[in-house]
Amino acid sequence: MTGRIRQQYIDSDRLANELLDKNGIFKWRFRKTVEETAKMGKELIEGLEKQTFPSVMLHKVVMQTIENRLNYVKANFQKSFSKLFEYRDELMAKNLEFLSTHIYPGDKFVIWAHNLHIKKQSSANRLSRYRSFAENLPPLMKEKSFVIGLYAKEGRMGDYSGRDYPIKKMSHKHMEWLLSHSPYQNSFVRCSHEWGQKKEAACAHRLSRHGNKTGFYSSKTCIR
Structure with a gap:
């Protein structure tokens, strides 16, 4: 310049x-x-x-x-905070589309991001609906992508400002706790919408039969 x-x-x-x-x-x-x-x-x-x-x-x-x-x-x-959060993910998606179309056409990508950004169905969340980076991708890119959510059991983590702090102790309702108590060295939990609905219905049925009012079922095959 x-x-x-x-x-x-x-x-x-x-x-x-x-x-x-x-x-x-x-x-x-x-x-x-x-x-x-x-x-x-x-x-x-x-x-x-x-x-x-x-x-x-x-x-x-x-x-x-x-x-x-x-x-x-x-x-x-x-924009409001929530709309700005969505807009940021929209920009992320446009950047990936730009890179895959104009800079590295035909190449494969590995995207490392917070689980919240790469969820394919974040807008289906009843408590916090917003269109994630993955949801903003073109249909073909979403169809050809595979998302893996990573969870940290212990150690330290950093925030967006660069500060780091210890990971809080997990409770028995956290995904990290559930996975760490699996009898297997590596665990894989399917998270498709249809699969989740079926498992949630099965959990609700078992909970009603056993009189469990806590909303938590201990079976490793039935994670809510």
């Missing part, structure tokens, strides 16, 4: 970082800064369109990255 474009990028990125650090309650105070950042971002994109890149692939990746960045900054001040 030339000196002028380079400085535009630095200034735009600095403003974007500052805005993303703002407290959600007082975000309305920074409307003018958001508009300024959007204007700078538009000028940056127009300038980059005229730049010469070492490869077409690099040019596409840079443009996609900057557009995502600007759209996410604006969304932070236009």
